[in-house]
Amino acid sequence: MKIGLYGIGLDTYWGQFDGLLERLQGYQARIAARLQAGEDALEVVNTGIVDSPARAREAGSLLAHEGVDLILLYVSTYALSSTVLPVVQRAKAPVLVLNLQPVGAIDYAAFNALGDRGKMTGEWLAHCQACAAPEIAAVFRRAGIDYHLITGTLDDDAAWREIHEWVAAARVAHALRNARVGVLGHYYCGMLDVYSDMTQLSVDFGVHFELLEMCALHRHREDAEPEAVLAKLEQFQREFEVHEACSAHELERAARTSAALDALAAGNALDALAYYYEGQPGSPYEDIATSVIAGNTLLTMHGVPVAGECEIKNVLAMKIMDLFGYGGSFSEFYLMDFDEDVVLLGHDGPAHPAIAEGRVALVPLPVYHGKPGTGLSIQMSVKHGPVTLLSVVQGREGAARLLIAEGESVPGPVLQIGNTNSRYRFPLGAKGFVNAWAGEGPAHHMAIGTGHFASKLQKLASLLGIAHCRVC
Numbered sequence: 001m002k003i004g005l006y007g008i009g010l011d012t013y014w015g016q017f018d019g020l021l022e023r024l025q026g027y028q029a030r031i032a033a034r035l036q037a038g039e040d041a042l043e044v045v046n047t048g049i050v051d052s053p054a055r056a057r058e059a060g061s062l063l064a065h066e067g068v069d070l071i072l073l074y075v076s077t078y079a080l081s082s083t084v085l086p087v088v089q090r091a092k093a094p095v096l097v098l099n100l101q102p103v104g105a106i107d108y109a110a111f112n113a114l115g116d117r118g119k120m121t122g123e124w125l126a127h128c129q130a131c132a133a134p135e136i137a138a139v140f141r142r143a144g145i146d147y148h149l150i151t152g153t154l155d156d157d158a159a160w161r162e163i164h165e166w167v168a169a170a171r172v173a174h175a176l177r178n179a180r181v182g183v184l185g186h187y188y189c190g191m192l193d194v195y196s197d198m199t200q201l202s203v204d205f206g207v208h209f210e211l212l213e214m215c216a217l218h219r220h221r222e223d224a225e226p227e228a229v230l231a232k233l234e235q236f237q238r239e240f241e242v243h244e245a246c247s248a249h250e251l252e253r254a255a256r257t258s259a260a261l262d263a264l265a266a267g268n269a270l271d272a273l274a275y276y277y278e279g280q281p282g283s284p285y286e287d288i289a290t291s292v293i294a295g296n297t298l299l300t301m302h303g304v305p306v307a308g309e310c311e312i313k314n315v316l317a318m319k320i321m322d323l324f325g326y327g328g329s330f331s332e333f334y335l336m337d338f339d340e341d342v343v344l345l346g347h348d349g350p351a352h353p354a355i356a357e358g359r360v361a362l363v364p365l366p367v368y369h370g371k372p373g374t375g376l377s378i379q380m381s382v383k384h385g386p387v388t389l390l391s392v393v394q395g396r397e398g399a400a401r402l403l404i405a406e407g408e409s410v411p412g413p414v415l416q417i418g419n420t421n422s423r424y425r426f427p428l429g430a431k432g433f434v435n436a437w438a439g440e441g442p443a444h445h446m447a448i449g450t451g452h453f454a455s456k457l458q459k460l461a462s463l464l465g466i467a468h469c470r471v472c
Helices: 020-036 053-066 085-091 108-113 117-125 129-143 157-177 198-205 214-223 226-239 248-267 284-289 293-301 312-324 429-438 454-464
Strands: 002-008 043-050 070-075 095-101 147-153 180-185 208-212 272-276 327-337 342-347 361-365 375-379 385-394 400-410 420-425 445-450 467-470
Touching (some): 020 070, 020 095, 020 157, 043 053, 070 085, 070 129, 070 157, 095 157, 108 117, 129 147, 157 312, 180 248, 180 312, 198 208, 198 385, 226 248, 248 375, 272 312, 312 385, 312 445, 312 454, 327 420, 327 429, 342 445, 400 429, 454 467
Parallel strands (some): 002 043, 002 070, 180 272
Antiparallel strands (some): 327 445, 361 375, 385 400, 400 420
């Protein structure tokens, strides 16, 4: 991902006020250095200070050629809006307007002690970033250009937290535009809320959907080498707490399917996968469908989120959370505990072990409820502490939107039925949350991640140009 950084100034000032340009260039260099430092380690395309319409057109062409994903417009001093509009029109990328003063307040005593009104004016101009903010906003509004204003100082922690959130959201948007999402099998028949418009989702998120054949997975499973199956059995022991009741037959079956899933994901360069299949009783496809949970859980844990029941919308929510680094475990409403005012959420099928409370158990199930066959399953709870819920919603109008809520994963009894499930408390209370969430018309699945990061998700929605709703 590339970030475009360009400052604006007024060329008329440079001949009038000695040292002003160099001072402002130094401020912009500080911004560039902070962007390039730390965990972000961004590639920054720095145009320097743009101070005339001619230079603005050059800067816009440069940023367009570099294909920047986000533009940071640093207001170094008062500048004409004619130095702003051409850049953004040519670069065609989202814009953050950085209204960052060098310090929190000018030193009035030192300022007035300068005596020379020329020097005093030059000093004021080094602090008058806010002067141009309304002009820029007015022109952007009239041009129909979306922008986001960040106001503070060059060393303002709150302002930089906001900048880093925008950068993180832009990184996720960039990754989505380059993501390949596999769709294997078909929907769980009759789950009308789960059926998705993949064309619209491609438009809204920029992802590519790769439609996969079950026979391809079957071929990979048949071709799995004994060494690959053994490696998977060893990985099960490392990554899971394997219940003693898991038979050698079921473990081998799951390991072989896991090796095949890895090959399918690698061969198609998948970044996420939605799947569902049943197969005729006794067929090889039923053998695959009843042995995928362990392998799909490992894929989810290692960067390829997998959603069951072919929940395409929800695997996008899971991928978004995974890209932000917060997990994203497949969930639905389980039940409500009115005595404790909590909601239990969980799901059968693949989970996200990286956000588990304690070790993840691999257990045998005598029946997959609502699905054919028997086999191994995952049992876990989400780590106690702050959590965020995300659902990708497609409503009557067609376009996707993000539904968001923040809450807490809390300790207490859960259902030991070979599924993931956890207890959650929300600011609205159990009744209020369920009513508010369901009232927005999502599908019955959602993704759960650890931490509170609704503000990042809201910024992502803005960068993608889609709506969002936060219920708590």
